[in-house]
Amino acid sequence: MTEPLLDLTPEGLFSPALGAHIDPHRPVARAIITHGHADHARAGHGAVLATRQTLDIMAIRYGADFAGQTQVADGEITMGRARVRLVPAGHVLGSAQVVIEAGGRRAVVSGDYTRTANPACAPFEPVPCDLFVTEATFALPVFRHPPPEVEIARLLASVAAFPERPHLIGTYALGKAQRLIMLLRQAGWHAPIHIHGALQRLCDYHVEQGIPLGELRPATMDRAEARALSSAIVLAPPSAFASPWVQRFADPVVGFASGWMQIRARARQRGVELPLVISDHSDWGQLTATVEELDPAEFWITHGREDALMRWADLTGRRARPLRLLGYEEEAE
């Protein structure tokens, strides 16, 4: 009997052939990290293998000593009784899929991914495989993310309609913020964009990595300055909206950029006036098209809404298995 390429352990997904966990949610001896989001990349592992950018991002978030030792995934690496390489996932800067090969079989762990072009990172690279492990954050047929350009046009139309009201857009610090900035630049918005302090270091890092974000200004102005803003776009992490930081802005239009904004009840819950459906994850169409394209003998579903994908697998005669991994936050990205 051949050794399985992947297995499930209490710490999360494990490859017996590699002797390493993938995105474990507890400290382990050897971890492969797909990308820098907090629910995938945790501090305290013995050894970490990841892309250069993911390692840099983890160091920015957790400090340089976030793991016992680190290794940049550069080309194909032999580890234990298997070979591993990381290929782009299109999710955020540095995000990767983990491709594992041994005994003539290949497994791919997607991490989080999207097939929509993202000007702030490399695009998803499809790798045909025997076993595909997919995320399922937006795995319901109602999730069909509109082109991001359409949502950016809505934001700019609102800024034009209400120039006296600053537009405060909630966005996660890693990936979404920079993508939003790049989309605004591509749409011809060249004015300075104000960013909350919590976004500064990751924006700086993107610029260092050659992503031209244009002029960014700290959104730490005082009340008088904040009230003098005109046609301003201000980006801030969601947590800032519950903090007194918001109070400096007079009558803001509060927006939020997330795939969840497609559902009205979710947008209302957040008290959002301008919901922007911009997601770094795959929507239903992309999830099912990706499985069809890679055509694996079997696919596993890590986290998200697995019921609908399981039903789809049933209807299309595919083998699928829900892993129901815990510890991933649906909101956090």
Next chain:
Amino acid sequence: MKAFAALLERLAFTPGRNAKLAHLEGYFRDAPDPDRGYALAALTGDLSLGRVKPALLRGLAEERVDPELFALSYDYVGDLAETVALIWPAAGAEGDLRLADAVESLSALGRVEAGQKLAGWLDTLGPSERLALLKLATGGLRVGVSARLARAALARVGAPEVEEIEEVWHGLELPYRELFAWLEGGPRPEAAALAPFRPVMLSTPTDAEQLDPLDPAEYAAEWKWDGIRVQAVAEQGTARLYTRTGEDISAAFPDIVERMAFEGALDGELLIRHGEVVAPFADLQKRLNRKSAGKTMRTRHPAALRLYDILTWEGEDLRPLPFNTRRTRLEAALTTLDEPRFDASPILDFTTWEELANLRADPPEAVIEGVMLKRRDSAYTAGRPRGPWFKWKRDALLVDAVVLYAQRGHGKRSGFYSDFTFALWDGDALVPVGKAYSGFTDEELRRLDRFVRDHTVERFGPVRSLQPRLVVEVAFEGLNRSRRHRSGVAMRFPRINRIRWDKPAAEADHLPALTALLPPEVTP
């Protein structure tokens, strides 16, 4: 449909009145006829398509999507039209459908044909337009736009004032081409409807200090009744009852309309009256909440008019005449009418402001909210001119309550915890009795915000539950019995009058202190 869908989308998430007005104004300026007219009617609830029922809609979707996937999605989304709009498979190129074409076809078709037509359109539209179309077809836009707000937005499009728009409103016909032409500089539409609404004259608030320099002899005083202000218009066999903003509520009050055997326009208060006894406002509310009134409703809560002005009579416009003359004409008209359900609001007898203050402090009936003052020589002028008419309301009722929950505000109060749920003691427990926010000073707003953040027990989205420590003095205009509230009472117009930083929560008021203020129940 694109522009209309975008408008609905923005309105659905916009809490602020001004921002809502701006969205509406932009749409009315840019959209072509006749689409904008249909949009206006859809927003104000004057377009009743509603031919497509939920079961039909679900059936259409399940012909295209696996029912189990549909069920999982509906369960997550929670709204049928939204689920269908999102899940509908795109069938090729996105076209656009004229709003007018959709409305005109849907109103001409039967249910089954309407469903088939709808499915065809859904195939060609994007998700946002699909949702707009489905909301239109099922008859529930629910974007928080009243006819009044829509008219305020129309008034921003062109020169005519909102009162002028109210005046012509009921004579207008879909799709309102002549209305928009007027807003854009064309001729004023002829008031084609019979028995049209006339813009009302409104009063401004006053108090003893402001009245002091005025001469009491120049003013007539009446009770201010706690009903709703209405205009009863009967012309050439058509009788209509309007609210003071021109909403036609005739259908809900047939017992009034069928008695309007006159030729003219009268101004007064709509009340529920059993013999001589006027029932509390809550009883009137029961009838206002319904579109029509069955026999039981009418006998249990019989409506009556208490009139205080006469605008036209038998073809003559009386509005330019002084109040005193109009009053004489009103009394004469009522004598001729001899209708027991219509009476005149009595003129109060007083010679000094002090005497009037005493009357106001001790009114003969619970449903009196204060007094009205009208200059005897004043003509009937639409709008709210300052001076000729005053309302001198009874002092607000007050209660000291404990703040239990706080919610983040919107717009100018963004980021501040500024909306509060407050409670009274019932034994050892605190029972919520109402919700309020108010015009705090910036300093108070900041201090309250700090208090909320420092005393949070739990957070649920934008709401926080608090340690029961802060006492506020709540002012309100009256009380109704309510089965929907745990406390059994509902306050009218509650607002935070004062923050009692000094007062310990244990010394806040008890529920019985509040229920004692309930008006007596009036039964037939």
